[in-house]
Amino acid sequence: MFGRIRAWHRRHWRDRSRVEKVEVQSRLIWRCSTWFLFLSWDVPFILEGLRNDPLPLALGTATVVTGAVQAFQGNKVHRMAVDHYLGRVEAPRRALLVAGALCALSLALLAGLRAAHGITDPTLLLVVMYIMMPLGMTYCLLVQPRTFLWRFALLGIPAVAVFAPVGVPGAQLIGLAIGVALSGTYALMVSRCGAWTLSVLWESDRARETEGRLAVAEERLRFGRDMHDVLGRNLAVIALKAELAVQLAQRGRPEAVAQMVEVQRIAQESQKEVREVVRGYREADLGVEIEGARGVLEAAGIGCAYSGPSDALTVEVQSALGWVVREATTNVLRHGDARSVAIRLAVDGRTARLVVENDGVPERPNTAPGSGLAGLRERLSALGGTLEAGPAGEGLFRLTAEVPR
Numbered sequence: 001m002f003g004r005i006r007a008w009h010r011r012h013w014r015d016r017s018r019v020e021k022v023e024v025q026s027r028l029i030w031r032c033s034t035w036f037l038f039l040s041w042d043v044p045f046i047l048e049g050l051r052n053d054p055l056p057l058a059l060g061t062a063t064v065v066t067g068a069v070q071a072f073q074g075n076k077v078h079r080m081a082v083d084h085y086l087g088r089v090e091a092p093r094r095a096l097l098v099a100g101a102l103c104a105l106s107l108a109l110l111a112g113l114r115a116a117h118g119i120t121d122p123t124l125l126l127v128v129m130y131i132m133m134p135l136g137m138t139y140c141l142l143v144q145p146r147t148f149l150w151r152f153a154l155l156g157i158p159a160v161a162v163f164a165p166v167g168v169p170g171a172q173l174i175g176l177a178i179g180v181a182l183s184g185t186y187a188l189m190v191s192r193c194g195a196w197t198l199s200v201l202w203e204s205d206r207a208r209e210t211e212g213r214l215a216v217a218e219e220r221l222r223f224g225r226d227m228h229d230v231l232g233r234n235l236a237v238i239a240l241k242a243e244l245a246v247q248l249a250q251r252g253r254p255e256a257v258a259q260m261v262e263v264q265r266i267a268q269e270s271q272k273e274v275r276e277v278v279r280g281y282r283e284a285d286l287g288v289e290i291e292g293a294r295g296v297l298e299a300a301g302i303g304c305a306y307s308g309p310s311d312a313l314t315v316e317v318q319s320a321l322g323w324v325v326r327e328a329t330t331n332v333l334r335h336g337d338a339r340s341v342a343i344r345l346a347v348d349g350r351t352a353r354l355v356v357e358n359d360g361v362p363e364r365p366n367t368a369p370g371s372g373l374a375g376l377r378e379r380l381s382a383l384g385g386t387l388e389a390g391p392a393g394e395g396l397f398r399l400t401a402e403v404p405r
Contacts, residue, residue, distance in 0.1 A: 017337040018360060019201045026194050027082065031075045033190065034134060041130040042067045045123035046113070056118030063109040067130065070102045074134025078191070081141040085195045086202065091142050099135045106131040107162050115166040124168070128159060128176055129183040136187030141195055145188055152184030205337075208301070212333030215296060227274070234270040238263050286313065289322035290343060293329040302338050302358075308345025313352055317403050320379055321345070321354045324387070324401045327372045328356040337361075347405065354401045361397040376401070 016024065043064055050060045077099050080092035110127060113119050119127070132155065140148045156177030164173055241263045248256035290306050297304040313321070325343065332338050337360035344355045377387045385403035392398035 017205070019198075019205045019337070022201055023198050026198060027079065030078060030082075030137070030191065030194070034071045034075055034078075034137070037130045037133055038067055038071045041126040045127055046119060048123065049113075049117075049119040051118070053116070056113060056116045059109055059113040059116055060118050063106060063113055063127075066102065066106045066109055070099070070106060070131065070134045073102060074099055074138065078134070078138045078141075081138045082195050082198070085141045085192075086199055092138075093142075096135075096138060096142065099138055103131055103135045104158075107159060111162045111166050114163065114168065121168060121172050124163075124172065125175055125179045129179050132159075132180055132183045133187055136184050137191040140184070140188045140192045145192060148188060149181075149184060152187075153181040155184075156180035204301070209334060211296070212330060215333065216330060231270060231274065234266055234273070238266050238270075241266070286318040286322040286325065286345075289325040293325050293341075293343070296329060297332065297341055302332065303340040304343065305340070306343045306345075308343075308354075309347055313347065314405065316383060317352055317405060320383055320385065320403055321352065321401060323379060324354055324376055324399065325356065327376055328358075328399045331372065332358050350405060352403050352405055354403075356399040357392060358397055359395050361391065361395055 046060050046063055050057055073095075077092050077095040080089060080095060083089045084091045107128070110119070110124070110131065114121075114124065132152075136152055139152070143151070156179075159180050160173045160177050163176060168176070241259050245256045245259035245263065248259060294304040294306065329341075332341055338358040339360055341356065341358040344357075346353045346355075373387065373389055380387050380401060380403055383403050385401060388398075388400045390398065
């Protein structure tokens with residue numbers, strides 16, 4: 001257990017995303033719970049009844065050692081069962097059989113200890129419940145909850161059959177059967193509920209990442225559709241008129257010149273329309289971009305707050321800062337694990353300053369420059385502006401753009 005904790009430390013805990021942190025914490029709680037039950041339900045009650053007689057001492061020692069092996073092997077197979085529940089690996093059926101064999105061995109040793117009068121009946125129930133827990137915490141992740149509950153409850157029958165021949169009273173045997181069923185319910189609540197929470201968190205994280213990619217893809221499709229609408233018709237007309245001009249020229253007709261002039265005019269108009277489409281794509285309205293960012297972020301479960309003036313900026317400055325908001329929003333959706341985003345605009349006599357700040361950033365974020373930020377710097381530098389991006393405290397990332405008014 002402690003070796004795995006050191007491995008987690010080497011993987012930089014503070015660099016993990018929020019979902020990864022929740023998973024690591026959940027796995028650690030599961031592991032500690034198994035060892036806690038072993039040290040509180042198994043060891044004290046077995047050691048309490050031991051005497052110096054060789055047989056009870058040997059059986060008690062073997063029961064404690066087998067219980068420790070159960071805890072170690074149970075944690076190992078439980079880790080694989082959680083990965084299977086999250087859709088990462090195949091079901092650990094062979095390891096589950098080993099867990100079942102260890103459970104049966106522990107029950108047999110405990111029955112022998114009871115026959116040798118090495119344990120009292122009032123403490124027998126808690127030891128049996130611990131023995132069933134490692135198997136239950138794993139098995140509940142591999143089958144449906146209803147199936148697990150009735151199957152695990154049936155395990156009370158062999159448990160009763162093991163302890164009945166060693167002189168356990170009938171009322172105590174009924175208590176053991178009920179204890180086995182209750183331990184299955186407890187295992188289901190502790191193990192499967194936590195794994196279900198992890199699956200929901202991972203699904204939400206994947207959905208948010210997909211939403212960011214879809215936002216980028218939708219913008220690209222819109223631009224491609226506009227370009228097709230502009231160029232498709234004009235290129236078809238140019239092709240037809242060029243073909244007509246070739247046929248007229250082959251016949252020596254003077255109308256060929258007029259057709260080529262028309263081709264030239266249509267090509268020039270196409271260039272103008274393409275520039276208008278690109279200009280409309282490149283010029284983003286700041287107010288529209290802020291409202292769009294707020295809607296997309298809130299749909300992804302991220303709070304967005306804006307403060308600043310609503311006008312007093314030229315079209316060029318609004319376009320440049322609108323692109324900053326668009327790129328920052330895309331980066332938050334695709335790369336961050338944010339819970340809140342703050343957008344602040346300050347305008348003085350000479351400069352407009354836009355700050356986009358979000359939380360949920362690892363302590364050691366990837367600071368390699370991307371093409372999006374490089375394009376923003378080029379766009380702002382054309383207006384005499386600057387762009388700064390980087391960590392702004394623990395878990396915060398800040399994007400600051402300044403443009404002369």
